[in-house]
Amino acid sequence: MSETGKYKTKDRVPEPTLKRLPGYLYYLEQVKEEGTINISAPTIGKDLGCDPTQVVKDLAVTGVKGKPRVGYNTYELIHALEDFLGFNRINEAFLVGAGNLGAALMAYQEHQSLGLRILAAFDVDSKKIGQTIGGIHILEYNKLFSLYDRLNVKIGILTTPNHVAQDVAEDLVNCGIKAIWNFTSAKLSLPEEIIVQNTSMSSYAAVLLRRLNDAEK
Amino acid sequence: MSETGKYKTKDRVPEPTLKRLPGYLYYLEQVKEEGTINISAPTIGKDLGCDPTQVVKDLAVTGVKGKPRVGYNTYELIHALEDFLGFNRINEAFLVGAGNLGAALMAYQEHQSLGLRILAAFDVDSKKIGQTIGGIHILEYNKLFSLYDRLNVKIGILTTPNHVAQDVAEDLVNCGIKAIWNFTSAKLSLPEEIIVQNTSMSSYAAVLLRRLNDAEK
DNA sequence: TAGATTGTTAATCGATTAACAATC
DNA sequence: TAGATTGTTAATCGATTAACAATC
The missing domain is CATH 1.10.10.10 (Winged helix-like DNA-binding domain superfamily/Winged helix DNA-binding domain)
Structure with a gap:
């Protein structure tokens, strides 16, 4: 206990x-x-x-x-x-990859009731950098490294394309991130003390589509 | 077998x-x-x-x-x-609730690799109706009822506010929908032959935040 | 043939469900 | 007191892991 x-x-x-x-x-x-x-x-x-x-x-x-x-x-x-x-605490997070899903998570108001506060988002796309979504600024990806020791952010939200997920995850870990909420399909290889929460849309789609198929016989 | x-x-x-x-x-x-x-x-x-x-x-x-x-x-x-x-078949779906999450799912390219094709989205907000996101039209919610017998759509994606989720789900079932991908926090009461796939962000957040808390002791 | 890998059957592990005692 | 509900302990169920035979 x-x-x-x-x-x-x-x-x-x-x-x-x-x-x-x-x-x-x-x-x-x-x-x-x-x-x-x-x-x-x-x-x-x-x-x-x-x-x-x-x-x-x-x-x-x-x-x-x-x-x-x-x-x-x-x-x-x-x-x-x-x-x-932990929903009544403020759980600070960084988000990497301000694409469709990333942008949605930034705009998604519901997160606030989970105490999840996305402090900043990062992207490599110069068209996105400087924009603000849901009150969250999108910063140049490299800025991540200069922010890490001034802040104490423990959660990283990973919404990048699959093929860069592993590299970005390693960068996040090097920046002191303790937990990664992984929305990509990539399987991450990280030190075992890092908490990885895989949230793959395709897993849910798989269950739904298969059950539908079962029902139709 | x-x-x-x-x-x-x-x-x-x-x-x-x-x-x-x-x-x-x-x-x-x-x-x-x-x-x-x-x-x-x-x-x-x-x-x-x-x-x-x-x-x-x-x-x-x-x-x-x-x-x-x-x-x-x-x-x-x-x-x-x-x-x-079923990822190599075309699985047609309707989406109801073109808010943040709904819009993201419409724009989300990855769905195509799951064979999921969102034919149309529905909303009650007149500001959204008529818009197109990711090539998908947002239609007046009531149009749902006139479309149902001309099409054979089996999947409903539910991204409405929680408090209307049950009502919308019932409408979808009345329109012949066989499976509901429920992104709301509402627990749906539907006939048991209806397949409901609950995909709640807060469940994942719960696991992530709790594990993080465990780790910090 | 020898050995690696499949595939099945048995053992283990963990979560759910059931049973029942404690208690307000 | 009687009865409903909590809370714990035991039984069941299902998934994972281990063991091993089959096979290429």
């Missing part, structure tokens, strides 16, 4: 659980809007279409205690989830 | 496997460029940093047979993977 802020939280939380947590958070925010003070796992499970036991187990990672016959305090849960996921 | 085109393929393929397949495909395309005709599972595993046994098992779903001491035929594997995933 480790102490993260106010709540006792479990050490290594399974990835499937982590992925479900934002869903609870979004749901609970809606529920709170409606003025619900306490909410039980069976109710959440019914609304979200998942197993109530799983809800209990998932929410347990936040360290919040529920009351039998009453459930959990909505506000406390929301706060603990935000705290646990 | 079911017959899909040329190869005997397994019926229900586990989701983790499906998600890995595009990674093999991308890797194999690079390998083919280099002129490699045959490739073995241990080689793939070494390059992609995964278990060779898993590679064998994953590739087996395509029905392609490898030769002991030789490996698999690169070209055959690529073709079988594209065939299995």
Whole structure:
């Protein structure tokens, strides 16, 4: 067990659980809007279409205690989830590759609710350099190296073309980046202490298209 | 076992496997460029940093047979993977919600390599209607209903604000859509024969931020 | 033939689900 | 008190990894 802020939280939380947590958070925010003070796992499970036991187990990672016959305090849960996921902190990030996807992520307002703040974007395309998207400046790629020791940015968002992904990722690591959110299809080879979160659209497309194909037989 | 085109393929393929397949495909395309005709599972595993046994098992779903001491035929594997995933077919889709994320997906060239063709986008914002992004027209939302029986579109891409997601999803289903690629945070309640692929940025952010927090202790 | 690699079957590991005791 | 719900422990399920036989 480790102490993260106010709540006792479990050490290594399974990835499937982590992925479900934002869903609870979004749901609970809606529920709170409606003025619900306490909410039980069976109710959440019914609304979200998942197993109530799983809800209990998932929410347990936040360290919040529920009351039998009453459930959990909505506000406390929301706060603990935000705290646990780091959504209520400011998580500074650099973005490299201001193409279609990069530009969208820069403009995407939703990131703010995740506490993700993109401080600057970098690109090699002189047509893009100097532009501002969603309030974020696009800088000359080489500027990355001069910024790294003045700031303490830990997250790099990688939206470059696939063939330069590995090189850029290495540059980011050399600049002190600890975690890379990789939107390219490239498989990155990096020191193992670097956290790499692969988010490939094609993986999702694969599941969707295959399931559609299965259904049509 | 079911017959899909040329190869005997397994019926229900586990989701983790499906998600890995595009990674093999991308890797194999690079390998083919280099002129490699045959490739073995241990080689793939070494390059992609995964278990060779898993590679064998994953590739087996395509029905392609490898030769002991030789490996698999690169070209055959690529073709079988594209065939299995449906990337070499034209998969027509409608997109609803031409905001930041929607616009990015419209402009995103990569989709073409997934055989995904967005025929049209729909929005209620009169400022957006009539615009063209990435060659795709943005139409008045209500037009959706007049198009549905003249076309045979099976995939709906949902990039609306969260609070209208459920309503739009129901409209899409009423228009004959069979699969929904849901980029919103809303949990959709739809008939169970409808395939829903949830792709929530916040799930990935949750994993990334939490792992970063774990690492910093 | 010898040896590397496929491909299948068994063992392990981890997550989900079920069962049940604790508790408000 | 009675009963609903939490929370923990056990059982199940599924995917990954390991072992090994088949084969080119």
